[in-house]
Amino acid sequence: MTGLLVQTTAATDQAAIPSRRRTGGGLWTAIRRSPKAMVGLVIFLIFCVIAIRPQLFTSVKDPTALDFMPGLGPSGDHWLGTTRLGQDIYAQLIYGTRESLLIAVIAGFFATVLSVLIGVSAAYLGGFADEVLLFFTNVFLVVPTFPLIIILSKYAGGGSFFVILLVLVATGWSYGANQLRAQALSLRNRDFLESARVRGERSLYIIVFELLPTMTSLIVANFLGAALYSVLAAAGLQFLGLGDQTKVSWGTMLYWAQSQGALQNGSPLWSIAPGLCVALLGTSFALLNYAFDEISNPALRPVRKLKVRSNGARAHS
């Protein structure tokens, strides 16, 4: 059962030589050194500020109120025009940030917690428990999640914030669990864990204080992956009309735009702008994720830091 899945993570497996630096400082230096990570971080922080204080960015108090002329083009008063229902698109975009960002971060966080719990304990316990947990992980990995999400949120009577969160966590943890398990397995018999065992530490202590810190970068990468998945899946769900349509979020904006035929009726910005925001937030997670892949697997880092490969590169250029 393991053959297939372990191979997909071969790259991380081989590079599982964790740095024993102070993790916080190490991560920060690594982010600062990588332009990709910096771009991702800046986009993410901008969205965070908007989500915390939307009032700073727009004078509109209630983004859902039908206060304006419907279907206006972009102008000084309405930077992105108004919807066909008479709402300011820019204001909706600003206020919608919070819901979309919250879903991504919270779902990403809990999915990561679940994958750490299941992945690491599977690797650490070994034997029959490992087999069972691995099977469980693989089932969730293979079962097509998005149809399942759609069906689940339908049965649960439309997607309130909580329902969407729940299905995203339930379907988003398996990939990470598999990766973490693979890395934890490769770390299991390292000397520093052996010495902790000889010291007579309890398993819980070993896992939390010895094993997990060495896996920080992979855990962070998993969080980013799960958050990316959550952004896209939540937007997709809301776009299909399975979200809470009374709340403002990028996905519900897309839903309303689509149901009013925004593209065909001459207000394309109504659906293009929120889609762009989803894409930007997704990009910021993806860029950070890629940068963390480079951190946990030094072989992938930009080539100037490696002397060995430059020979090969020259040979055929």
Add this chain to the structure above:
Amino acid sequence: MRFLLRRLGFFVLTLWAALTLNFFIPKWMPGNPKQALIDRTHHRLSDKAIDAMLASFGYKQGQNIFVQYLEYLKDQLTGDWGRSIGQNLGEPVSRIVGEALPWTLGLVGLATVLAFILGSLVGIVAGWRRGSKIDSVLPSVFVVTSALPYFWVALLLILFFSVWTNGLLPSDFSYDNAIPMGFSGEFVSSVLQHAVLPAATIVITAVGGWVLTMRNNMITTLAEDYIRMGRAKGLSNNRIMLNYAGRNAMLPNLSGFAMSLGFVISGAILIEYVFNYQGLGYLLFNAVQNADYPLMGTLFMLFTVAVLVAVFVCDFAIFLLDPRARAKG
């Protein structure tokens, strides 16, 4: 052989798990087929008539749940998928699915394979030309494209190639209704035209992932000794790149390919919805809108089977291609 048997066991167990989920989710969740049917018939039928209708669709009320479960498993496996209680009230689910299946297989299947091949080739070249101009730009570009929402790319394509260009390419349905169905040149070209935008959406959003994983696998593989050996023997660069490194770097990607099919199906639902393309994804969306529980269940089961078959086929391919997998099993 043990390797394959294990995989077969996984196949059966996962299918069973999916079917069980399928059976129990409606039982746990609020809202049920009976209520849905009452809503669909606008409360005009008596309670008894509804029960009789449900019974004729294969619903046994008040029967032992365990017996129901076993019968459900038997029915699903023998292709007796019940009747739709949605738009096509009473039509067998198998016929509805059968009509939509070829469209999805043709569109999504071909586009996915295309994206995989294209992405792998670009990834091989990017990994090989490590540190060159291509390699410094490509990963960033593909990180961005892989994070784009499917439906947004679809909307953009519609805007550019259909709305702003006065319908240069069709953005609705899978063929021109005015043309009679058949193997005429006109009909085939209409089908192809209608497939361009949805297929392009799939390729654009899916190709990035393949490029990135392939590039990373390639970099790992290029560090192997047999690559250096190949160079020492004086083999041509192309030969080393494709036959030595590319071939081996492809192996982990193959199993990734099968795994990703689940994501592709997710994307296909949104894409078919945007383009009103009458495939399985569109069908699922409609089934959800109409609370057509039998159809929903069957579609979910079929999606799972599709991924499982792909996983199994890819495992088999790896088994044939990679002696290490055979030795391990």
